[in-house]
Amino acid sequence: MDSLKERLRELADYYEVDGFIKDDPVQFPHRYTEKKDVEISAFVTSWISYGNRKAIISKANFLDAKFSGSPYKFLKNREFDVWQGCSESFYRFYKYADLHDLFEALHKIYSENRDMEEAVLRAAGDSLVSKVQALFAGVKGVPSVSGDSACKRISMFLRWMVRKNSPVDLGLWSSFGSDGLVIPLDTHVWQQAVKLGITSRKAQNMQTAREITDFFRPIFGDDPARGDFALFGFGVNSK
Numbered sequence: 001m002d003s004l005k006e007r008l009r010e011l012a013d014y015y016e017v018d019g020f021i022k023d024d025p026v027q028f029p030h031r032y033t034e035k036k037d038v039e040i041s042a043f044v045t046s047w048i049s050y051g052n053r054k055a056i057i058s059k060a061n062f063l064d065a066k067f068s069g070s071p072y073k074f075l076k077n078r079e080f081d082v083w084q085g086c087s088e089s090f091y092r093f094y095k096y097a098d099l100h101d102l103f104e105a106l107h108k109i110y111s112e113n114r115d116m117e118e119a120v121l122r123a124a125g126d127s128l129v130s131k132v133q134a135l136f137a138g139v140k141g142v143p144s145v146s147g148d149s150a151c152k153r154i155s156m157f158l159r160w161m162v163r164k165n166s167p168v169d170l171g172l173w174s175s176f177g178s179d180g181l182v183i184p185l186d187t188h189v190w191q192q193a194v195k196l197g198i199t200s201r202k203a204q205n206m207q208t209a210r211e212i213t214d215f216f217r218p219i220f221g222d223d224p225a226r227g228d229f230a231l232f233g234f235g236v237n238s239k
Contacts, residue, residue, distance in 0.1 A: 011233030
């Protein structure tokens with residue numbers, strides 16, 4: 001077990017580097033410097049993060065072009081209203097009307113708070129994930145608190161916002177600690193965790209995500225979500 005833990009540390013060191021950004025959806029919030037722009041870009045990008053990275057990045061590029069240099073100005077000026085009620089397919093199971101609803105929720109957040117960090121801090125919920133869920137209740141693609149989802153996209157967004165001293169994650173939020181994060185669990189991460197004996201659970205839900213996260217606490221201390229890079233690296237190397 002000690003050799004496995006050392007190997008996972010090595011993989012995290014190898015993959016959590018600047019070079020990771022260019023092929024990952026996290027590249028989009030990295031294009032901005034203003035806090036509101038970063039938050040909006042990060043959340044919208046995480047919301048569409050279904051499927052392979054090439055498809056995600058292609059659609060995120062489409063949205064990034066719409067922002068014309070400032071996601072916040074796009075939001076503030078309600079340029080998203082052109083998508084209201086539009087039944088045309090946007091991406092996978094999303095329609096443009098769903099995209100409109102997402103921006104409507106974001107508009108409410110920024111109308112009532114200085115930024116999204118403040119909104120999350122004030123939101124009801126017993127965890128970071130549930131606080132974010134509360135802000136986007138009813139928006140397609142944002143799972144309900146009582147659902148059986150692993151909440152992968154929310155956990156990924158939070159990893160980007162909260163983790164500090166990372167060459168990949170942005171670490172903009174100071175109100176929350178990395179020890180409260182959960183590893184973003186998708187099929188790939190689950191498969192690697194099963195191969196390594198980290199979990200034997202079949203359900204890809206929040207309980208499994210927390211079990212995998214807890215495995216990494218003795219390895220990465222109060223930064224267990226760093227294990228996401230280790231599992232990514234294990235998957236790449238095992239191929």
